[in-house]
Amino acid sequence: MTASESLAIGRSLDPVVIIVGGQLIVSGGDIQTVGAGPVVRTDTIERASIVASPAVDEEFLVPFVFDAPLPIVSRDHVMLEVDGRVYLTGGTEVGEPTSAGGGVLSALPPDTTAPDAPSVPDLVAASDSGTSDSDDVTSEATPTLVGTAEADSIVRLFDGAVEVGSAVAVGGGWLITTSVLADGVHSLTATVTDAAGNESVPSGALVVRVDTLAPVVTAPSPNALEVTTLDPGGVPASNVQVAVFLGEASALDAQDGAVPVTFPGSFDVGVTAFDLEATDLAGNVGDAPATITVGLASPGSVDIDPDAVIGPGVTIEPDATIEGGAIIGAGSFIGFNAKIEEDAQVGEGSIIGAEAQIKKNAVIGDGVTIGARTTVEEDVLIGDGTVVGEDVKIEEGVQIGMDVTIGDGAEIKKNATIGNGAVIGSGVTIEEGETVPTGTVVT
Amino acid sequence: MGAGAVQGRLMRGSFNAGAATLALIGALALGVLSSGGGAASASGGGASAASAPPFEILGWEAAQPLPVGLHGHGVATFGRWMFVAGGSAETCPPPPGSLSFICRDIWVTDLDGVATGDALDWELFEDAVPLLPSGRNGAVKAGIIGDWLFLYVERTGEAQLYRYPITDNGADSPTLEAPVAVDGPAGIHQAGEFLAVGNYLYSFGGFSQSATEFTEVDPTNGAVLGWGNTGTFVTTKSGGSASDGEHIYLAGGNTGGSGAAPLTAVLRAEIMSGASSGRG
Known part of the structure; x- marks a missing residue:
């Protein structure tokens, strides 16, 4: 037999002892004095949790604490626990030790049921900074999170095992601004604690990345x-x-x-x-x-025929030549010593590389790049977005679709046709009159 | 430590109750409390276990009349039914020479009525508590094993254990058959402790009584299979006891007759499975 905590107020005569929910409850009884002295009748309940596996035998109880006073009785009563409900019978009223009081009463058992876990925390949109307000990446070191929980319960927010905030749920919802979170990834969970002090298991985790540093x-x-x-x-x-x-x-x-x-x-x-x-x-x-x-640019460094049409924002590098009737689209670039012959057309935003030549009546679409030293012969048609490498030869009558890529040193013979999106490798020769279907890769 | 008076924990081997050595064995196998005479060892700290979890009695229902006297009444539950036996009251004055101040009736009621606040419907078993021939200061203690109600009826200088067959009537109140006297503990544990735990009855402490006795009961026929004496114990009369099925806890009482030292500690003893009682 082992002895543990003393009863808090030293009651000893006729206390009632029951065990409910792993706790030892002691109620009523008298405080005695040695030598048949006066007794003091008590009207309180105290209780202590029973330790399942105490490290030291004598510590099988945690210290006693007080709870509600007994309703009407103090001694000569009986307490029972049936299905978790506490029943009390009989008893002698406080201060009237000889009179009969009491009766049969009951009380609900202590609430030891843990509440349900709250919802997974969510970063409020206002705290979810950056281009997305739902990617859970934020520049705030003290972001605000929301969730749902039973009204009036206490919500505690954890970063791993560290509590970073708490709040009382109002109307089934809660809002917590965390303490300072360091830059990096954080796994945030929440628990709720009900009025009886029972705490739920943690919610699912929200992974939030805090980034307070600018690139x-x-x-x-x-x-x-x-x-x-x-x-x-x-x-x-x-x-x-x-x-x-x-x-x-x-x-x-x-x-x-x-x-x-x-x-x-x-x-x-x-x-x-x-x-x-x-x-x-x-x-x-x-x-x-x-x-x-x-x-x-220096006006004397280029040769631009007065009949040429130059769009706004065009850049023409020194020694370039633009003959009469040529049309240069807005924003295009004509490289050093390049030549655009009469009636040729260069679309908007296109680039004609240094020393490249665009012969008569050739039509270059928008956004086309013609590499340095490439020759585009007469009557060639090149679609928008096509990229032609350096030192490429494109002979008369060739038709090239849109978004075609032609590698350096390639040679496209007369009247060949190259479909949209085709890729012609460096050094490849497309024979006269040959057709390269759309999307074909020729190496 | 708990609120109120701060006392040192009673350490193994230093119990200063001026009591006899206890050595409990058998089904109730307790450790040994040495009476080595040392003062209670004071310890500045509380128990090292976690603090007590929240707890509250969530409001008492309104009291309902109890049909018996209060002092010395015994209570036991049979499912949701509660038997109340004995108790002293002016409403049941004892017959001359009978068990003084103890009503002889046993009542049963449905505990569900307590929870709902409905008026309790008490069923009476009149004169169900047998008389003891002499003495005074009576009390009744009750315990149930299987379908058997055991009453330990005591008064000064004598005590008797009775067994009542219980008939389970389902939704209606259970009924009791006439009791038979069965073998009780050898000692008279007046104002001592009486517990039914599992298939065992335990009786210990009381006026001038230091023995701790127990018996196994056959739940199929209520047979008392023989009392064993586990040894001596502090004479904790008028304390309180309870069991969680693994241990028996004792709180309060005093360690002798009137005016003896109050026992304000909580003691416990482990119930060892596999041990035998004194039968055979």
Whole structure:
């Protein structure tokens, strides 16, 4: 036999003992004094949890605590537990030890049932920063989460095993702004604790990534560029050169890795200082300063026939020739010493490489790239978006569809036809009159 | 420690109750409380286990009249039925020479009525508690094993164990057949403890009584298979006891006759399976 905690108030005469829900309940009884002295009748209940496997035999009970007073009796009563309900019979009223009081009463058992787990926490849209408000990536170190739980229950939010916030559920919902979360991935769960102190098992986990650091943007080095334009308005300058220059910029985010760099789409003539910017998934914006200088090309360095039509924003490099009747679409680029013969057409946004030649009546679509030193003979038709490599020969009457890719050094003989999306490898020769079907790859 | 007076934990081997050594064996196999005479060992800290979980008595129902006197009444439950026996009350004055101040009736009621607040419908078994021939300060303790109600009827200087067959009437109140006297513990455990745990009856403590006795009961026929004495025990009269099926807990009482030292600790003893009682 082992002895454990003493009864808290030292009651000893005729207490009632029952065990309910793993707890020892002691009620009523008198406090005695040695030597038949006066007794003090008690009217309280105290109880202590029974430890299932105490490390020390004598510690089979945790300390006693008090609960509600007995309703009417103190001694000579009996307590029973049937199906978890506590019954009390008889008893002598407090202060009237000789009178009969009591009766039969019952009380509900202690609530030891754990409530259901709450819903999986959800990051509120306002805290879910960045381009998506539902990707659970946020730049907030103290994000706000919501969920559902039984009204008036206490909701505790955990990051792993660490509590990061709590709230009382109102109207079946809860809202918690966490304590500071470090950058990185967090697994957030919630529990609810009911009024009786029973705590649920954790909810399912919400994985939230906190990213408070902006990407680091690196500008091209040196971070300035000088470009020229024929447009006295100066807007825009050569998109090609600008794009190439700015394409050398980079941005690296600590969590997202490489992220795209953005910049203004056009620049005025003169010196413009601007910021290169990069935005990560959490919406953090990094920037780096850059400078661009847009100047006017020297009028004497190019040969442009007065009957040629030059669209706005066209860049024509020195020693280029544009004959009468030629049409150069807006925003196109004519490279150094390139030649556009009479009545040839170059679509908008196309690039004619250095020393390339576009012969009479050839028609180049929009967004086409013709590599350096490539020759496009008379009456050739090239569709939009096609890319032709360097040193390619395209003979008379050839028709090339849209989005075709032709490698360096290829040769397309007279009257050949190349379907949309075809790929002609470097050095490949397409014979006279040959047809390459749509999407075909020829190597 | 709990609220109220702070007391040291009673440590093994240092129990200072001035009591005799206890050595309980058999079905109720208890450890040994040494009476080595040392003072109770004070310990500054509480138990190392986790703090007590929340608990509350969620409101008492309104009291309903109890048909018997209160002092010394015994109660036992049979499913949702509750038997109440004995108890002293002015409404049942004892016949001359009978069990003093103890009503002889046994009542049974449906506990569901307590929970619902319905008036309890008491069924009476009149004069069901047998008389004891002499003495005073009577009390009745009750326990049920299987379909058998056991009453331990006591008064000063004598005690007797009775067995009642219970007839289970389903939705209607169970009924009792006439009791028979069966072998009780050798000692008189007046104001002691009487528990029915599983198929065993335990009786220990009481006025000038330090023995701890137990018996197995055959639940099929109610036969008392023989009392065994597990040894001596502190004479904890007027305490309280309960069992969770694995241990027997004792709280309070005092360690001798009137005016003896109060016992304010909680003791427990493990119930060892496989041990035998004193039968045979």
